[in-house]
Amino acid sequence: MNIIIKQIELIERIDQLIRMQATGNPVELADRLGISKTKLYRTINTMRELNAPVVYDMTSQSFIYEKSVGFSFGFYHKNGDPDMLNPFVR
Template identity: 75%
Template structure:
């Protein structure tokens, strides 16, 4: 599979867990994602470069977003109105 697609899928998984406030510690998250801590921190840094306001909340033991943000990646038909739940489905 393409490296870019794998990276996007990883970011989507991390985003989902952050939204659920269910990442656990960095070690737990890396284990859950079956990646190294180094690869996890690279992905988090990419997300931050894309303006994701990610912080680690010690009391929740989870990464969280400091403010509400959205993330989507993909293509959709310009002639169709995006679906509010999934903007890629017309």
């Protein structure tokens, strides 16, 4: 189970860096995250499988979203109560 949580946390961190326009090139991003470039590309591909429009922009030398999207993962009360049940949801 811990592996799933780590993967979600990694996706959340990459998402945050993309939104901040602060990924840099793949080598820089993998180094910043403390993972291999191979693991970075596997994670980016997982994000794409989840419909994230992630692309690498050669001009900015950074990963970007081609269109505006949001990402959240976790459980919430059905009545729309903002008190989340999962601490990983931000």
